[in-house]
Amino acid sequence: MIIVETKNLSKVYNPDTVPVHALRDVNITIEKGEFTSIVGPSGSGKTTLLNMLGGLDKPTSGEVMVNGEKITGMKDSRLIDFRLKNIGFVFQHYNLIPVFTARENVSFIMLLQNRDKNEMMKRTDALLEQVGLGDRKDARPKEMSGGQQQRVAVARALASEPKFILADEPTANLDSNSAMNLLDIMERMNREEGVTFIFSTHDQRVIDRARRVIKMVDGAIAEDTLISVEAANQ
Amino acid sequence: MKTLLTIAWRNIWRHPARSGVLIAAVVAGLWAGVVTVGVLNGMMDQRLNNLIESELTHIQVHHPEFLDEGYSRLFIEKVDEIAAFLKQDERVKAFTKRTITDGMLQSPVKTSGVRIRGIDSESETRTTNFHTNMMEGEYLDSSIPNAVIIGRTMANEHNMELGHRVVLTFEDVSNQLTSSAFNIVGIFESAGTDFDRRNVFVRSSDISSILYDKAVFHEIAIMLHDEPFAQSLAADINQNFSGITAQTWRELSPELNLIVEFGEVMLYLIMLIIMAALAFGILNTMLMALFERMREIGMLISIGMSRTRVFLMIMLEAIVLTLTGAAAGILLAIFSIRYLSSAGVNLERFAAGIAELGWDHMIYPIMSTPEYVTVVIMVIVITLLASLYPAAKAIRINPLEAAKDS
Ligand SMILES: Nc1ncnc2c1ncn2[C@@H]1O[C@H](COP(=O)(O)OP(=O)(O)O)[C@@H](O)[C@H]1O
Ligand SMILES: [Mg+2]
Numbered sequence: 001m002i003i004v005e006t007k008n009l010s011k012v013y014n015p016d017t018v019p020v021h022a023l024r025d026v027n028i029t030i031e032k033g034e035f036t037s038i039v040g041p042s043g044s045g046k047t048t049l050l051n052m053l054g055g056l057d058k059p060t061s062g063e064v065m066v067n068g069e070k071i072t073g074m075k076d077s078r079l080i081d082f083r084l085k086n087i088g089f090v091f092q093h094y095n096l097i098p099v100f101t102a103r104e105n106v107s108f109i110m111l112l113q114n115r116d117k118n119e120m121m122k123r124t125d126a127l128l129e130q131v132g133l134g135d136r137k138d139a140r141p142k143e144m145s146g147g148q149q150q151r152v153a154v155a156r157a158l159a160s161e162p163k164f165i166l167a168d169e170p171t172a173n174l175d176s177n178s179a180m181n182l183l184d185i186m187e188r189m190n191r192e193e194g195v196t197f198i199f200s201t202h203d204q205r206v207i208d209r210a211r212r213v214i215k216m217v218d219g220a221i222a223e224d225t226l227i228s229v230e231a232a233n234q
Numbered sequence: 235m236k237t238l239l240t241i242a243w244r245n246i247w248r249h250p251a252r253s254g255v256l257i258a259a260v261v262a263g264l265w266a267g268v269v270t271v272g273v274l275n276g277m278m279d280q281r282l283n284n285l286i287e288s289e290l291t292h293i294q295v296h297h298p299e300f301l302d303e304g305y306s307r308l309f310i311e312k313v314d315e316i317a318a319f320l321k322q323d324e325r326v327k328a329f330t331k332r333t334i335t336d337g338m339l340q341s342p343v344k345t346s347g348v349r350i351r352g353i354d355s356e357s358e359t360r361t362t363n364f365h366t367n368m369m370e371g372e373y374l375d376s377s378i379p380n381a382v383i384i385g386r387t388m389a390n391e392h393n394m395e396l397g398h399r400v401v402l403t404f405e406d407v408s409n410q411l412t413s414s415a416f417n418i419v420g421i422f423e424s425a426g427t428d429f430d431r432r433n434v435f436v437r438s439s440d441i442s443s444i445l446y447d448k449a450v451f452h453e454i455a456i457m458l459h460d461e462p463f464a465q466s467l468a469a470d471i472n473q474n475f476s477g478i479t480a481q482t483w484r485e486l487s488p489e490l491n492l493i494v495e496f497g498e499v500m501l502y503l504i505m506l507i508i509m510a511a512l513a514f515g516i517l518n519t520m521l522m523a524l525f526e527r528m529r530e531i532g533m534l535i536s537i538g539m540s541r542t543r544v545f546l547m548i549m550l551e552a553i554v555l556t557l558t559g560a561a562a563g564i565l566l567a568i569f570s571i572r573y574l575s576s577a578g579v580n581l582e583r584f585a586a587g588i589a590e591l592g593w594d595h596m597i598y599p600i601m602s603t604p605e606y607v608t609v610v611i612m613v614i615v616i617t618l619l620a621s622l623y624p625a626a627k628a629i630r631i632n633p634l635e636a637a638k639d640s
Contacts, residue, residue: 056637080541083538084540085538087538088537089536095529095636099245099248100241111237112539156537168637
């Protein structure tokens with residue numbers, strides 16, 4: 001089942017002054033349950049691509065389909081609601097709400113979704129346990145390490161039960177232990193719960209964990225490699 | 235909504251110093267503004283009461299042309315009927331009849347134009363407190379014949395003392411000039427030196443007998459239990475009696491009325507200045523808060539927080555922040571005014587001159603409930619208006635702010 005699909009996706013920054021072709025005719029298809037990494041050198045267009053897939057920015061031409069629905073050209077308010085219901089985000093800088101505890105950060109997105117209170121509390125606790133923060137539920141972001149904060153961010157992204165989770169360089173600010181720990185959690189959620197992850201990175205050890213690697217060069221797809229489960233587990 | 239309030243509240247305390255300064259400014263501004271208005275109100279009110287209670291009274295009845303023409307023949311015809319009417323009216327606290335004519339006062343030193351006011355000291359004392367202005371001698375209540383009391387200014391200018399005699403010359407009701415010698419039995423000093431120079435008081439019965447062959451009165455001065463009834467009672471008198479005009483103090487003394495209206499304008503003016511400062515403070519604080527939180531708000535919009543909710547979140551933060559201060563400021567003001575309204579504020583040190591102009595230096599501040607309500611409404615409206623801009627700015631934040639490198 002196709003979850004995300006792009007058609008001749010192009011993005012030109014500053015078209016009137018110094019045009020930068022950040023994406024050139026990108027056509028990709030992501031299936032449900034994928035654990036896909038977007039790789040490439042700095043400036044190759046990874047962030048731009050993820051922003052397009054997440055409906056955070058508008059392409060210059062081409063279109064993005066999510067779950068069979070065309071999000072390109074969608075009205076802004078509808079797009080925000082669409083993101084709330086369909087897309088999970090994990091940012092490089094964690095971006096938690098600083099005045100909220102881990103628990104409040106995770107349940108906040110479900111509040112935005114107007115979910116049932118009881119279910120929300122249970123789900124929040126369960127998710128924090130799953131990302132290994134059962135004992136840090138009432139900690140505020142500034143009382144947590146970067147790795148812990150990023151795990152809260154993953155729990156938050158999972159909380160909204162999105163069709164897929166976008167993570168732009170989720171490990172870039174983490175030490176390698178925390179990075180591997182985060183990857184373990186993401187991988188487990190993918191394997192056990194079938195959560196689709198699309199993440200960008202230029203860290204080789206993170207790339208090694210992916211089951212599909214899309215390599216970008218100069219805004220275009222240079223390579224698209226599927227790695228068999230067996231190969232990945234070796 | 236509850237969660238948005240929680241975010242707002244916690245964000246306020248993220249920078250305790252910054253929020254604290256704004257809250258303190260709101261508290262101080264509102265407190266100072268309300269107390270100032272209260273003091274001004276008190277000043278106006280006391281000034282008003284002084285004038286009304288010492289001489290003017292709430293309502294005066296005259297022959298319709300008397301105030302303009304001043305002839306002694308323009309007296310009130312149905313004085314007894316009006317008196318009977320006033321006696322049975324529950325709104326009336328007391329009233330007194332006055333015989334008034336313009337004339338000349340002659341002393342060995344010089345001659346001055348004066349208004350001669352014939353009063354009945356007994357009913358006058360029940361109606362006004364002019365007797366408290368007596369500095370020397372008596373208030374026309376002895377049996378000394380043809381007694382007159384004069385103002386301190388007049389006494390000084392004419393070099394006169396108690397026991398001296400002056401000659402009063404005036405027209406009787408048939409426009410014949412008559413003169414009579416009067417004995418100075420008292421000297422008064424009222425709020426205004428000009429009044430003291432132009433007015434002398436005699437017994438109504440003394441002057442009346444010279445003017446005509448029966449008692450004549452030109453003015454009935456009426457004090458009420460409650461000032462707000464002045465309008466309706468004046469209307470009733472006018473409706474019941476012809477050949478006279480009853481006027482309230484507002485009509486009789488337009489300048490006094492002006493003072494009252496000026497006081498109301500001052501309330502709005504002072505509050506407006508404070509509100510402008512308040513709006514500036516809110517804008518400044520909220521824009522600072524917003525600027526620091528571009529990434530956070532970008533993230534919220536990215537993950538799917540609607541712009542309506544972002545708008546509400548920022549509005550709530552500004553509102554909670556300001557209203558916390560406003561509530562404290564107004565409470566403080568209420569307690570201050572409650573205390574000062576009995577303890578009084580002594581303005582002598584700040585305005586030594588005001589007493590000479592007939593203003594009290596001990597002021598007892600007054601704030602009415604509608605005035606407090608006005609202040610509260612103004613604060614709420616200004617807070618809402620001043621929060622609109624930061625909130626409108628917040629919803630235009632690009633979700634891509636979330637991914638920017640700081
Ligand atoms: N907002 C922007 N304005 C102008 N140029 C941009 C902007 N964002 C990215 N670019 C340019 O687009 C290209 C792709 O950037 P980006 O997608 O961030 O690459 P990556 O994430 O792979 O490092 C780069 O050349 C970058 O300089
Ligand atoms: Mg990037």
